[in-house]
Amino acid sequence: MSVPLTLLGLLEREPSHGYDLKRDYDAFFGRGKQLPFGQVYATLGRLARDGKIVPGDAEPGDGPDRRRYAITTTGRDEVDTWLAEAVEPEPHLQTVLFAKVTLALMLGKPAEAYLDTQRAAHIRRMQELTEIKRTGPLVDVLLADHALFHLEADLRWIDLTSARLAELAEAVGTR
Amino acid sequence: MSTPVVLPGCLLEARDIVKSFGQTPALRGASVTVGQGEILAVMGPSGSGKSTLLHCLAGIFQPDRGEVWFDGRRLDTLSEAERTRLRRTAFGFVFQFGQMVPELTAADNVALPLLLNRTSRKLAYKTAGTWLDRLGLGDKGGRRTGELSGGEAQRVAVARALALTPKVVFADEPTGSLDSLTGEKVMDLLTGLARQQDATVVVVTHDARVASYADRVVMVRDGHVSADLGTAAAPRSPAAATATGPASARAVR
Numbered sequence: 001m002s003v004p005l006t007l008l009g010l011l012e013r014e015p016s017h018g019y020d021l022k023r024d025y026d027a028f029f030g031r032g033k034q035l036p037f038g039q040v041y042a043t044l045g046r047l048a049r050d051g052k053i054v055p056g057d058a059e060p061g062d063g064p065d066r067r068r069y070a071i072t073t074t075g076r077d078e079v080d081t082w083l084a085e086a087v088e089p090e091p092h093l094q095t096v097l098f099a100k101v102t103l104a105l106m107l108g109k110p111a112e113a114y115l116d117t118q119r120a121a122h123i124r125r126m127q128e129l130t131e132i133k134r135t136g137p138l139v140d141v142l143l144a145d146h147a148l149f150h151l152e153a154d155l156r157w158i159d160l161t162s163a164r165l166a167e168l169a170e171a172v173g174t175r
Numbered sequence: 176m177s178t179p180v181v182l183p184g185c186l187l188e189a190r191d192i193v194k195s196f197g198q199t200p201a202l203r204g205a206s207v208t209v210g211q212g213e214i215l216a217v218m219g220p221s222g223s224g225k226s227t228l229l230h231c232l233a234g235i236f237q238p239d240r241g242e243v244w245f246d247g248r249r250l251d252t253l254s255e256a257e258r259t260r261l262r263r264t265a266f267g268f269v270f271q272f273g274q275m276v277p278e279l280t281a282a283d284n285v286a287l288p289l290l291l292n293r294t295s296r297k298l299a300y301k302t303a304g305t306w307l308d309r310l311g312l313g314d315k316g317g318r319r320t321g322e323l324s325g326g327e328a329q330r331v332a333v334a335r336a337l338a339l340t341p342k343v344v345f346a347d348e349p350t351g352s353l354d355s356l357t358g359e360k361v362m363d364l365l366t367g368l369a370r371q372q373d374a375t376v377v378v379v380t381h382d383a384r385v386a387s388y389a390d391r392v393v394m395v396r397d398g399h400v401s402a403d404l405g406t407a408a409a410p411r412s413p414a415a416a417t418a419t420g421p422a423s424a425r426a427v428r
Binding site for chain 1: 220363367383384386387388389392394401403404406
């Protein structure tokens with residue numbers, strides 16, 4: 001999650017105080033982890049320095065949160081570019097799972113039992129996510145959906161690898 | 176000799192079931208128990224024997240060996256007529272392709288099993304209307320099922336299965352012909368309404384996302400039932416959707 005770009009995106013809605021940005025960030029993107037105020041103001045400072053936002057006039061009162069920030073054309077362009085870009089399609093799990101399976105086979109350890117354990121862990125997590133979907137707000141539903149599809153992809157890989165273990169053992173053993 | 180079902184809360188049980196079709200063994204000693212009010216998902220690859228297990232549990236197939244117990248009595252040794260009666264009164268079924276009578280209306284299809292059980296016509300149609308309402312199809316009762324979308328037809332199938340207030344609902348790939356969102360809606364309704372009715376559900380699926388609606392998941396492989404894969408724990412807080420779970424954190428970021 002890119003904090004600067006997300007704050008910039010939030011500012012594209014309307015000029016806002018740092019406090020409002022933090023509140024909305026925590027609500028929509030924080031997922032249980034709050035953005036520290038220090039990071040909000042440091043980020044806003046850098047965005048202003050780079051000409052992506054401009055601070056408004058200081059309003060009466062104490063504390064750092066006396067300015068409303070507004071996005072500039074440069075800032076809007078940056079948000080547009082970011083939103084149009086694909087995220088690097090990372091192969092999430094293969095590295096760890098593949099390493100475990102391959103090593104188990106090399107060492108003559110029970111790779112199938114490991115895959116079964118992993119499959120069970122995946123299914124349990126999917127049950128939890130489905131329960132969250134049943135009871136949670138739409139934002140949580142969307143995140144749970146994303147996690148579910150990824151876990152499902154892992155499971156397919158686990159099933160296929162289970163079916164290929166004999167073949168794989170041969171390949172690993174003869175090397 | 177066989178002993179009665181002893182597990183507390185156990186409603187349905189397969190004990191060491193063997194079932195072959197010609198020379199091809201489908202089940203080679205499959206055992207599973209299903210608790211009263213439990214939602215059990217049976218997963219497995221094609222040809223693993225999972226559908227055969229469901230058909231044996233529902234008294235549709237008779238096993239070659241082994242026993243099936245339902246509500247404290249042997250199911251597999253009942254006569255064909257007794258098993259048919261049990262299927263009509265105590266079991267509801269949802270299959271991959273709804274198996275509706277396409278020329279009949281949605282209400283007719285839901286009312287039909289009730290009429291077969293000698294419910295009065297008036298009560299059968301009233302019950303059908305109530306269940307179509309619960310499944311969000313209150314305005315579709317007069318439509319022929321052949322004219323409904325796949326998701327609507329499958330919801331009619333769920334209404335038909337639950338309208339009987341069955342003890343067990345057997346669902347075989349109930350979302351197999353539906354897209355993700357529609358399938359999810361069907362599973363949500365099926366499991367939610369079954370829980371309300373305290374009905375037990377056995378759902379056979381190859382789809383892990385469908386299985387994740389269940390309280391417990393088992394896997395059938397090579398005609399055997401493996402140990403439990405997942406037993407749902409208490410749900411975590413919504414924030415846990417991205418919390419640092421072992422596998423999920425990666426998937427969410």
